[in-house]
Amino acid sequence: MTTADLLGKLLQVVMGLAVFAAVVGLLIFFIDKAPKKGRDYWQLALFLLPAMLFITVGLVYPAIRTSLLAFQDSSGDWTLDNFVWTFTQPAAIRTLINTIIWVLLVPTLATAIGLAYAVFIDRSRGEKYYKVILFMPIAISFVGAGVIWGFVYDYNGVGEQIGLLNALVVAAGGEPVQWLQTDPINTFLLIVVMIWIQTGFAMVLLSAAIKGVPTEQIEAAQLDGTNGWQRFMNVTVPGIRGALVVVLTTISIATLKVFDIVRTMTAGNFNTSVIANEMYTQAFRASEVGRGSALALILFVLVLPIVIYNVNVLRKQREIR
């Protein structure tokens, strides 16, 4: 690349931004000048237009197409074979089971650990430093975390173990283990990585919610002679129920879609595959677009109830307010 190329590209960027600003400016100008009669509707429609356009092109159309592809074979004939494959092939069934294990373990453990941590450090000295420590993994990308933990679980056939876990095992006098290659422990070791990332998220949100629980209620409970556990279960937890639901559902959705960790650490080998990883492998590696789409559809169906539940809870909370 030469300097001239670079300048050309920079100029392109500036031009692009200028055109964008001009278009938006014109749009707003015309919306403002819309006819008096029904102005609200005009404005509403015009402001919604760009967003609706992007949603149609980027979400609705692909979703419909994926749904259709899931019911087609490679030559475009209608078939249910892709779903038959998903629910009969041992490898595919294993993928579904693994996803269920992920979804059961990650949200519960990440939320539980995050909640416990938030409660213990609440109003302690240096609270913000404790928070930062646990929150840091969130700033690391899933791929980065996968690579880091890949080193932790590393196994060496000969010579010294460079993997932390195996180094500990050897130091304790044991034999090194092929952690990521040993089924079923490898799935749980991958889950640990996800929990490591998500706990910080749970802790920060729950910690903020705990601070929102009125001190009067806690003190009242104290006067009633409750112990710490009773206060926690009967005052704090009901007080942060909304935050708990949000945290649990958000992590559940993230977990259902988990792809990066599995792909960087085992690539779905050794019986560790999950739906999102298998979806990619089938559609793009194995060129079985139908099977990939079927998995995508299953993933969508699994995520949908969680989203609906989440929206419902949020709406109820708004009504209360």
Place this chain on the structure above:
Amino acid sequence: MRIRRHRRWMAPVVAAAAVGLALTGCTGDAAEQDAADVDCADYEQYGTFEGKSVSVAGTILDLEADRLSESWADFETCTGIEVDYQGSSEFEAQIAVLAEGGNAPDVGIVPQPGLLGRLAAGGWLIPASADVEANVDEWWSADWKQYGTYEDTFYAAPLMASIKGYVWYSPAEFEEKGYEIPKTLDELTALSEQIAADGDHKPWCVGLESGDATGWPGTDWVEDYMLRLHGADVYDQWVTHGIPFNDPQVAEAFDAVGAYLKNDDMVNGGIGDVSTQVTEAFQTAGLPILDGTCSLHHQASFYETFWNPEGGDENTVASDGSVFAFLLPPVNADDPLSVTGGGEFPVAFRDAEEVEAFRTYLSSDTWANNRVSLGGVISANKGLDPQVASSELLTQSIEILQDPETTFRFDGSDLMPGAVGADSFWKGIVAWVTGEDTAQVLDTIESSWPKG
């Protein structure tokens, strides 16, 4: 107050200047090569296309990509076509998506006939021009032309090649201990048992780990045995599903390979037990031969470049060097030579004269000699002078490919549908090496073969 206001815009200006300087530092400002320095006589036939450019994408990366660009530098200077190569390890996964979206590069260097067939079936490929086809008829065998063809339409000429099924060994060790290069598969078994019996190390070292393609080196073993045990016809039926994947003949090939890969006496020299094959990266698996803790390593001709992982040329590849390789022998010593191998095919997505001029050049003997003389690779082009290759082994490989008596078959997993060749076959090898029995693995792979 004055100074303050000054500061307010000073900081952004300084920052912008710094960023600008840093960015200009990234640019090369490379001078265009001067046409006067290049002898353009060989390139006149392609014509001149001032200001035209051709974008190329493929799986070839790093040093190999630099050499690839160098191989067509003169072509660019003489024809005026600017060739822009982008390498990506995700190329195979993305190319069909790009093609479907109309964003494919002008030329894609596809490493698998199966993928070429899929792109052709999607209707995205431009058939090869008469010039390309004439070059292929002149310079390549019919076997090779067939791999660039889909349903009777010829799409792309082969580019480079590699021979699989080499067994690497240490000439010094063989001389010292009196081992002979085996001439039959039985002799190979006898040699392996002898090395095992001699006792100071296991004979074979194997590495199957390769990221999301883990298991593929094992498929090469099975393919080599299929071709040698049952011949080219059965091999062709196997890769086209003319016989099922769980056919007894396939099981026989698996079991013959299993005598090594599933045998704790045979693997994993210098690395550990049988299970370490799945954790050992294929790139480093042969290196124990250099320490004398392993004697035999099965890997393609391209493994030549892996013997010096730190760079340099400390470990030489030659019949009197640190390491050398012999072809996995046939069943009987006088059986005709049959080898498996791989190669790439530059397919076109844009119908334009400059693209075809470029592809014609790539299919010519001029390109083959240019590229091979830069080192590290070979081609099956018959106009290629074997002596320009960078090593004794590559010269020998070119001679094998050019020999009309040689039966050449493409790497089977590259010919099978992706669901098998790039998924269940690999995973099957991993499961099989780590304990599943042959029948179970073959049934699983067979059931994953796409219907229709």
